[in-house]
Amino acid sequence: MASGVHQPMAWTGVDRDTELRTARLWLRGFRHDDVDDALAYRDDREFARYLPHIPQPFTRADADAFVARNIDEPWATLPTFAVVLADHVVGTVNLEIDPVHGVAMLGYGLARAHWGRGLATEAAAAVVAWTFATHELIAIWASTHADNLRSQRVLAKLGMTPDPATGTERRYWLRRPAASRAAR
Numbered sequence: 001m002a003s004g005v006h007q008p009m010a011w012t013g014v015d016r017d018t019e020l021r022t023a024r025l026w027l028r029g030f031r032h033d034d035v036d037d038a039l040a041y042r043d044d045r046e047f048a049r050y051l052p053h054i055p056q057p058f059t060r061a062d063a064d065a066f067v068a069r070n071i072d073e074p075w076a077t078l079p080t081f082a083v084v085l086a087d088h089v090v091g092t093v094n095l096e097i098d099p100v101h102g103v104a105m106l107g108y109g110l111a112r113a114h115w116g117r118g119l120a121t122e123a124a125a126a127v128v129a130w131t132f133a134t135h136e137l138i139a140i141w142a143s144t145h146a147d148n149l150r151s152q153r154v155l156a157k158l159g160m161t162p163d164p165a166t167g168t169e170r171r172y173w174l175r176r177p178a179a180s181r182a183a184r
C-alpha cells in the first residue's frame with residue numbers, strides 16, 4: 001500500500017453534511033438535483049455488469065428512486081457519498097456499517113467514461129480514511145465478483161487482503177491501521 005493512500009486532502013461536517021475533498025474529487029451526500037447525473041452514468045449495461053441489483057435499462061424513475069434512497073437512508077449506518085468531478089456526479093462510494101460487530105462493507109461505482117484514471121481508488125481511499133477516523137471499527141470489508149478484475153485491482157490498491165477464493169465471490173479485508181484512532 002502506498003503511504004498516505006488513505007488520506008483525503010480534507011474533510012468537513014458530520015452526518016449527512018460530511019464532505020471529503022481529494023486531489024481531484026469532491027465527495028458529499030446526494031441532493032435531489034443529482035438525478036440527471038445519476039441517470040447519465042447508471043443507464044449502462046457495462047457499468048452494471050457485476051451489479052445485478054441495478055436495473056437495465058436504468059430509467060428516470062430508477063434514478064429518482066436511487067437518489068431519494070441515498071438521501072433518506074440513515075447516514076450513521078448507510079452513508080452513500082456522491083463522487084463529484086467537474087461539477088457532475090460520476091459515481092458513489094458507500095458503506096454498510098455494522099456497529100455491533102465493528103465492521104463496515106465498502107462499495108463503489110464510477111461512470112465508465114472515467115475508468116482507468118485512478119478515480120475510484122482515490123474516492124474509496126478517502127472514504128476509508130474518513131471511516132477509520134470517525135468510527136470505532138475493527139475492519140472494512142468488500143466483496144466483488146471473481147471476474148471483476150478492475151474492482152479487485154482497486155481493492156488491492158487500497159491495501160486490502162483477499163480471503164481464500166470461494167466460488168464467484170472475492171472478499172477482501174482491511175484492518176484498522178494500528179496508528180488510527182477514531183476521533184469520536
Ligand SMILES: CC(C)(COP(=O)(O)OP(=O)(O)OC[C@H]1O[C@@H](n2cnc3c(N)ncnc32)[C@H](O)[C@@H]1OP(=O)(O)O)[C@@H](O)C(=O)NCCC(=O)NCCS
Binds near residue numbers: 051111118119
Ligand atoms: C471497478 C471500478 C470502480 C474501477 O474504477 P476505476 O476508476 O477505473 O479504478 P482505478 O482506475 O482506480 O483502478 C482500476 C485498475 O484496474 C486495472 N484494470 C483495468 N482493466 C483491467 C482488466 N481487464 N484486468 C485487470 N485490471 C484491470 C487498471 O489498470 C487499474 O489498475 P492500475 O492503477 O494498477 O493500472 C469501475 O470499473 C466501476 O465502476 N465498475 C462498475 C461498478 C463496479 O463493478 N463496482 C464494484 C463493485 S464490487
